[in-house]
Amino acid sequence: MKPIQVGLLGIGTVGSGTFNVLQRNQEEIRRRAGRGIEIAMVADLDTERARSVVGDTAKVVGDAREIIANPEIDVVIELIGGYGIAKALVLEAIAAGKHVVTANKALLAVHGSEIFKAAAEKGVMVAYEAAVAGGIPIIKALREGLTANQIQWVAGIINGTTNFILSEMRDKGLDFDVVLKEAQRLGYAEADPTFDIEGVDAAHKVTLMSAIAFGIPVQFDKAHVEGITKLSAADIKYAEQLGYRIKLLGITKRTDKGIELRVHPSLVPTKRLIANVEGAMNAVVVHGDAVGTTLYYGKGAGSEPTASAVIADLVDIARLHTADPEHRVPPLAFQSNTLVAAGGELPVLPMSEVVTSYYLRIRVADEAGVLAKITSILAGAGISIDALLQREAGEVSGDSEGSQGVPQTDLIILTHATREGGMDAALAQIQQLPTVLAPINRIRKEELN
């Protein structure tokens, strides 16, 4: 059979990895796919760079639309990124009857419903293994390997940049700003790291996992997104003393009331495997009712790890290309006519309805009765305390006598699970106490058991 013809839009880090791995492993890939997979055309604004990667094995063009207009091309790989031109080109490729492979989590998390609908109408596939956790086949696992299960929750370290920064903060006892600058100098963080450090990249990825785990539409606009910029070395150290590590987690959970969809820093017990995922590595834990808890670990970014996922999608397409569209794996795991409508019986819950436990760090005046007042407010709100530490503020931050000129101490409280709305109200009351001397630090805590 004639090799499947592929057009590549954008040949940067992942594009060149894809080209190189396809070349290197072409024979094994052909044996698996049942036919060859050939990158026939490459579009990149930098045509010289593109030529330096592909030589004369593929036609290089500066205009991506030349690829879309070519009737010989079966599959378009979109590696441009962002929502602008990438969205237009993906929709045009679909309209032209091409299958699409993309690593663009932002595009699918925000415009996925429109894109999947257009693809269904045209009978083409949109594959996106590379969009979540790079080389880890988590989309395949959720959509196919765990298909027998009622999935109950998914929690992942799905942003390597922030995991690298948190690992460095813990290892070196440094604050966020210092580590970010070093990470940028070493090339671990981008010059504009906003999407990574503010949790947006992780939220795009968990939005996609939530949709395929629960059979709901992609709803990035409903995700709670919180990054790591406010974390201090002191919190990381206190968490450690209590037996926890702080990780930026993307979490989605099925509850009786609906779906939790959130990204924020979380304390995770040090004894959990996922708490020991360090540096730029990614890991995802999935809990299904039949299988129990499963863990997936690997590189979440980089040239060949991401290429590994892109090529897995190409092989799927090569195998299913001639199949009746109704007999292919649905892009969001559930048949499209069974997806629960946004806001329907499985609504994404507001944060006030999320139930989780908390780490609180409260800087207080070190005097009689302070702790009693705080615990009585928590008790009044029905919030049960799990553990409590009192640390001289100076032990970590070196300022036991603060600007108010009174002896100060840090109270660190771990709570049992409670509704976030109730915790917000209790914290507002505690913050009003005259003996509470600084804004309260609150970090959520996940036991993941």
Ligand code: HSE
């Ligand atoms: N910027 C992402 C990360 C990789 O740091 O994990 C691509 O999603």
